[in-house]
Amino acid sequence: xxxxxxxxxxxxxxxxxxxxxxxxxxxxxxxxxxxxxxxxxxxxxxxxxxxxxxxxxxxxxxxxxxxxxxxxxxxxxxxxxxxxxxxxxxxxxxxxxxxxxxxxxxxxxxxxxxxxxxxxxxxxxxxxxxxxxxxxxxxxxxxxxxxxxxxxxxxxxxxxxxxxxxxxxxxxxxxxxxxxxxxxxxxxxxxxxxxxxxxxxxxxxxxxxxxxxxxxxxxxxxxxxxxxxxxxxxxxxxxxxxxxxxxxxxxxxxxxxxxxxxxxxxxxxxxxxxxxxxxxxxxxxxxxxxxxxxxxxxxxxxxxxxxxxxxxxxxxxxxxxxxxxxxxxxxxxxxxxxxxxxxxxxxxxxxxxxxxxxxxxxxxxxxxxxxxxxxxxxxxxxxxxxxxxxxxxxxxxxxxxxxxxxxxxxx
Amino acid sequence: xxxxxxxxxxxxxxxxxxxxxxxxxxxxxxxxxxxxxxxxxxxxxxxxxxxxxxxxxxxxxxxxxxxxxxxxxxxxxxxxxxxxxxxxxxxxxxxxxxxxxxxxxxxxxxxxxxxxxxxxxxxxxxxxxxxxxxxxxxxxxxxxxxxxxxxxxxxxxxxxxxxxxxxxxxxxxxxxxxxxxxxxxxxxxxxxxxxxxxxxxxxxxxxxxxxxxxxxxxxxxxxxxxxxxxxxxxxxxxxxxxxxxxxxxxxxxxxxxxxxxxxxxxxxxxxxxxx
Numbered sequence: 190x191x192x193x194x195x196x197x198x199x200x201x202x203x204x205x206x207x208x209x210x211x212x213x214x215x216x217x218x219x220x221x222x223x224x225x226x227x228x229x230x231x232x233x234x235x236x237x238x239x240x241x242x243x244x245x246x247x248x249x250x251x252x253x254x255x256x257x258x259x260x261x262x263x264x265x266x267x268x269x270x271x272x273x274x275x276x277x278x279x280x281x282x283x284x285x286x287x288x289x290x291x292x293x294x295x296x297x298x299x300x301x302x303x304x305x306x307x308x309x310x311x312x313x314x315x316x317x318x319x320x321x322x323x324x325x326x327x328x329x330x331x332x333x334x335x336x337x338x339x340x341x342x343x344x345x346x347x348x349x350x351x352x353x354x355x356x357x358x359x360x361x362x363x364x365x366x367x368x369x370x371x372x373x374x375x376x377x378x379x380x381x382x383x384x385x386x387x388x389x390x391x392x393x394x395x396x397x398x399x400x401x402x403x404x405x406x407x408x409x410x411x412x413x414x415x416x417x418x419x420x421x422x423x424x425x426x427x428x429x430x431x432x433x434x435x436x437x438x439x440x441x442x443x444x445x446x447x448x449x450x451x452x453x454x455x456x457x458x459x460x461x462x463x464x465x466x467x468x469x470x471x472x473x474x475x476x477x478x479x480x481x482x483x484x485x486x487x488x489x490x491x492x493x494x495x496x497x498x499x500x501x502x503x504x505x506x507x508x509x510x511x512x513x514x515x516x517x518x519x520x521x522x523x524x525x526x527x528x529x530x531x532x533x534x535x536x537x538x539x540x541x542x543x544x545x546x547x548x549x550x551x552x553x554x555x556x557x558x559x560x561x562x563x564x565x566x567x568x569x570x571x572x573x574x575x576x577x578x579x580x581x582x583x584x585x586x587x588x589x590x591x592x593x594x595x596x597x598x599x600x
Numbered sequence: 601x602x603x604x605x606x607x608x609x610x611x612x613x614x615x616x617x618x619x620x621x622x623x624x625x626x627x628x629x630x631x632x633x634x635x636x637x638x639x640x641x642x643x644x645x646x647x648x649x650x651x652x653x654x655x656x657x658x659x660x661x662x663x664x665x666x667x668x669x670x671x672x673x674x675x676x677x678x679x680x681x682x683x684x685x686x687x688x689x690x691x692x693x694x695x696x697x698x699x700x701x702x703x704x705x706x707x708x709x710x711x712x713x714x715x716x717x718x719x720x721x722x723x724x725x726x727x728x729x730x731x732x733x734x735x736x737x738x739x740x741x742x743x744x745x746x747x748x749x750x751x752x753x754x755x756x757x758x759x760x761x762x763x764x765x766x767x768x769x770x771x772x773x774x775x776x777x778x779x780x781x782x783x784x785x786x787x788x789x790x791x792x793x794x795x796x797x798x799x800x801x802x803x804x805x806x807x808x809x810x811x812x813x814x815x816x817x818x819x820x821x822x823x824x825x826x827x828x829x830x831x832x833x834x835x836x837x838x839x840x841x842x843x844x845x846x847x848x849x850x851x852x853x854x855x856x857x858x859x860x861x862x863x864x865x866x867x868x869x870x871x872x873x874x875x
Contacts, residue, residue, distance in 0.1 A: 213701045216781075220696035221708060224689035224752055231745040232715050235726030242729070399625045406622040409602050421626045425633050427857040429810030431827050432846045435834055436632040439639060439843065444646075446635060476632055479625075508611070537719025539813055544834050554721040561725050561817075574722045585717045589710050597713060597757070 240578070243353050243571035249345035252293035253280045257346045268339055271324050277333070278315055278323030285312040299566055300352060301341045302375075307332035353572035358382075378556075378573065385552045388471065389535035393482070393528050395475040400483035400527070408490035419487070426480035434541045437473040438464065441545065465547035473545050474538060481534060482527035485596050489523030526588070526596040533584045536577065553577050633850060640843040658844035668829060668845070674740075675809055675825040681744040682751050682808035687801040689748070690755025695789070697756070698763040712756050715749045723749070724817040731818065738820035746814045751807040755800035758864055762796025795863040802860035806853045 250257060255276035263269040284290040290312045298305035311330050320326055327333050344352060344362060355361055355368070359376040363369050370376060407418045425433065440446050441463040448460045463469040493516065501511035539554035546552075551559075553573060560570035588594075602615045643655035662668045696702055697709060715723065727746045728737065736742035766789065774784035790797070812827040819828060826845060833842050 210701065213699070214703055217696040217699040217702045221693040221702070224693040224712065224756075225708070227685070227689060227745065228711065228715070228749055228752070231727060232718075232723060232749040235728075235730040236718070236722060237726075238730050238733075239722065239726035399628065402618055403622045403625045406602075406618050418622070418626065421630055423857075423861075424854060425629045427806070427853050428633050428850045429806075429827065429853060431810065431812050431830060432636075432850050432853075433632060435830060435842055435846045436636050438834060438838070440632060440635060446631075476628065479629060508614070533717060537721065539719070539721045540831070544831075554719050557721050557725060561728070567729070570725060574719075574725065577719055578722055581717060581719060585710075585714070594709055594713060597716075 236574075236578070239571050240575050241571075242567050243357075243575045244350060245348055246296070246345075246350050246353070246568050247348035248292060248296040249342065250348045252284055252289060252296075253277070253342070253346060256280050256342070260343060260346065263339075263343070265340070265343065267336055268334055274324035274327050274333070278327050281308070281312045281327070282315045282323070285316045295565075297341065297345065299569070300345060301338065304332070304338070304341075353568045354575060356569065357572040357576050381551070381553055381556055382576070384550075385536055388467075388474070388538075388550075388552060389532050391471055392474045392478055392535050393532045395471065396479045396482035396531055397524065397528055399475070400479050401486060401524070404483050404487040404490055408487055408493075409495065422480050422483055422487075425476070426484070430477055430540055433477050434473060434544050437469070437476065437541075438544055441469045441472070464545065465550075467546070467550050470542055470546040470550050473541050474535060477541065478531045478535065482531045485526035485530065486520060486523040488596075489520050493519055522592060522596075526592045529584060529588050529592070530597070533581055533588070536581055536584075636843040636846045636850070639840060640847045642840060645840060658839075658841045659848075661839075661841040662844045662848065668826070668841075670822065671824050671826045671829040674819075674823050675827070677740055678743050678747060678815075678825060679805050679808040681740065682747040683801050683805045685744060685748045686751040686755050686804040686808075687797060690752040690800055690804070691759050691793075691797050693752070694756045694759035694763060695785075698760060698766070713753045716753050720750070720813045724814045727814065728817040737818065738823065740823065743815060743818045743823065744808075746818060747808040747811055748804075750811060750814070751804035754803035754807060755797075758800040758803060758860075759793060759796045761864065762793045762799075766792060795866050799860035799863040802856040802863075806856050810849065810853060 253276075256273060259273040259276040260269060263273065281290070284293055290309065294305040294308040297308060307330060311327055311333065314320075314326050314330075315323055332338055344350065352361070356371070357378050359371050359379045360368050361371050403418075403422070407415045407422075410418070442448070443460050443462065443464070445463075447463060451457045452460065463472075497515055498511055501515045502508070506514070536552075537554055538552055539558060542550055542552045542555050543558075546555075554577070557570045557573050557577070560566045560573070588596075602618070603611060607615075638651060640658055641654055641656065642651040643657065644652035663672075693712060697705055697712075702708070723746065727742070731737040731739075731742045736745070770788050770792075771784050774788050775781070779787065810827060812825070812831050815823075815825045815828045816831065819825065824832070826849065830842055830845050830849075833839060833845075
């Protein structure tokens with residue numbers, strides 16, 4: 190027969206349970222660790238390194254060590270003293286001899302267009318035999334006696350820089366330390382961001398207009414018919430973006446099927462240039478994104494009982510009123526999930542604009558790729574990535590918080 | 601239930617319009633993925649209708665020339681590597697996440713899914729920068745690692761779905777009967793969630809086999825994958841061989857994903873607790 194519970198035993202049992210739960214927690218975390226480590230190595234760290242390039246650029250500081258020291262006493266107005274010019278001459282000569290001059294010239298040129306040729310010219314002049322007064326050689330090039338040159342160097346000699354991020358939104362520092370818009374001929378990025386958002390919004394709207402009635406149709410027909418119709422949505426969904434883009438490049442050709450049909454219907458009198466156009470891009474992107482918008486809507490619609498609408502009718506609701514007040518409010522989460530997902534994915538489009546869009550239809554991802562592949566300007570690519578990522582992640586956070594990640598199932 | 605038992609004329613018109621709209625949208629969805637098929641069997645060198653005659657010459661180009669054969673080989677190496685890695689790691693993570701004891705589930709899940717959301721150009725450029733520093737640039741390992749990040753979310757989600765109906769008591773029963781956790785996993789859990797695992801593997805394979813942006817930044821000239829050859833071909837010289845390659849890729853993805861879908865449905869149905 191048991192007497193009063195032994196408190197010491199109860200305590201040790203509680204401790205044992207806690208220990209075992211901690212062990213279980215650790216074990217379950219241990220199971221997830223390999224994937225988390227892999228994601229860190231092949232996703233987290235690469236992106237962090239890329240983004241760091243947007244704010245950390247030591248090229249100018251490394252190229253001009255002596256000048257950097259000499260400039261510490263500079264007031265920031267006009268041009269610095271002769272000592273700084275001597276230091277600059279020594280730095281330029283050292284760079285020329287070590288073969289680093291073109292890297293420095295490229296970096297300064299990114300901040301001050303036209304600087305490259307001036308730097309290379311000066312460095313060559315300094316490297317000649319028998320230069321007695323290097324400072325005057327530098328000063329004889331008008332580029333070095335311009336205050337704009339020196340305020341650019343002053344900004345650039347700090348390895349941590351806001352220059353590229355500001356450039357990515359068409360802003361820059363003035364000599365007196367305030368922000369201003371860059372001149373219109375250099376202001377390209379806000380336009381590209383605006384274009385990306387406009388294309389994403391247009392495609393989202395188009396997929397909703399096309400997809401909503403079809404989702405409604407599929408969810409209200411008998412199951413077997415619905416299964417056939419949903420396959421028509423899933424087959425393109427399962428085909429890769431590249432293959433679908435390839436199909437559209439074939440269809441949108443001047444002598445392609447779309448033009449054939451438009452001509453046959455008498456919509457147009459002549460063949461249209463749909464390839465390399467905004468219209469062509471939006472048609473192809475709408476085709477690719479349509480299932481992404483439709484499927485979350487459909488998965489909500491099929492949970493709604495048809496008896497609800499019948500009840501609404503029998504209570505005297507007219508079709509439109511019943512639809513708006515009974516049906517639609519229940520579908521709103523699905524509409525939001527589908528549209529938000531399509532909008533987020535559209536912001537990152539790269540393949541389709543590259544193949545179907547014209548020069549004026551390239552989206553922000555295409556500019557990022559171009560800065561990496563063609564211009565070799567990693568800092569600018571990083572800054573544009575930074576801003577694109579901020580928008581994408583903010584919308585993703587909204588999606589996860591408001592709608593829940595369960596709506597992202599790949600059907 | 602589209603029509604009520606005694607439909608009015610207005611209702612009939614609305615339903616007819618709905619069907620008409622639905623048919624148009626389905627045509628819009630299906631025609632573009634069907635159009636490369638007849639063109640790939642066309643004997644002519646142009647993408648225009650009417651077709652000139654039946655020929656398999658473009659398939660001979662894709663399956664018979666060195667350039668495409670290398671590309672198909674590369675794609676298979678990378679896709680199989682990615683599938684193995686993503687399926688193993690993704691399954692373990694899904695099991696971990698399905699446990700109520702898992703700490704910080706609300707943080708880990710969005711992180712695991714984020715490679716699907718981050719614009720792939722950013723992932724590709726970042727990997728290019730990082731891999732160049734650690735000596736993984738232009739290696740199969742580098743591309744496989746990057747593809748695994750993109751493919752594993754699918755495995756985590758599909759395996760997770762088949763685990764929702766898995767009865768954890770089975771694992772406790774195995775443990776009480778003396779089975780070590782690894783044995784219990786292989787003998788009890790894995791057979792029950794296998795359809796979900798295979799379906800996740802199919803998604804991983806297709807993700808890697810179709811991927812072109814990461815491959816574009818990470819692959820050297822002799823590591824070009826099939827989609828990368830297609831992308832380059834589309835940019836440079838539009839040849840009907842591309843429609844043959846597109847048809848082959850489309851067939852592969854559709855077959856794999858149809859199988860995956862059937863498996864998922866079966867596993868979710870099977871694992872639902874019986875009343």
